[in-house]
Amino acid sequence: MQYAKLENGYLIPAPGEVRQGGMVIMNPGPEILGPLGYKPVEYAERPEITTPGNELREAYTDNGDRITVTWVEYTPEPAPEPSYEEQVVALIRECYSFDDELAILRQQNRKPEEFAAYDDYCEACKAQVKQKLGMV
Structure with a gap:
């Protein structure tokens, strides 16, 4: 017992x-x-x-x-919806790790094309999340 x-x-x-x-x-x-x-x-x-x-x-x-x-x-409480920032970072992580981002930022003046592609991707992620959340 x-x-x-x-x-x-x-x-x-x-x-x-x-x-x-x-x-x-x-x-x-x-x-x-x-x-x-x-x-x-x-x-x-x-x-x-x-x-x-x-x-x-x-x-x-x-x-x-x-x-x-x-x-x-x-009835369990529903999991909170991730914030705008969390959703954007999650999308960015699908393509770039944290270490990748640091390397790109550190070398942005030496590799402007790589930085531009990264920056365009980040802006696209932000636009996608804003559309999903009805912020546009």
């Missing part, structure tokens, strides 16, 4: 070893764990998700002599 305790709403599993009376007790039993605040953990059967896209998370209840783990269905 698994033993744990609740601290600030989190399930803390019992340790595999306990130091007591100058000794190390490996795989301590309930007689050692109980006085330390650990209780047996009972898991309810995991239910099926009823709404597509939802997820399940554990919910803990301290019943005094044991901890019961049940499941709560919830």
Whole structure:
């Protein structure tokens, strides 16, 4: 049987070893764990998700002599849309790595055609993202 305790709403599993009376007790039993605040953990059967896209998370209840783990269905928050800048950089990275950009910028006066191609690509990426976001 698994033993744990609740601290600030989190399930803390019992340790595999306990130091007591100058000794190390490996795989301590309930007689050692109980006085330390650990209780047996009972898991309810995991239910099926009823709404597509939802997820399940554990919910803990301290019943005094044991901890019961049940499941709560919830709708996760949608991932935030990347910012304009993040989307532009992602497009640029499809063609140029960060190191590539540094090299091009460092050599822009010696290799103006390469810099011009890079700059045109960056401007095209910005225009593409602005159009996608309805900024034009």
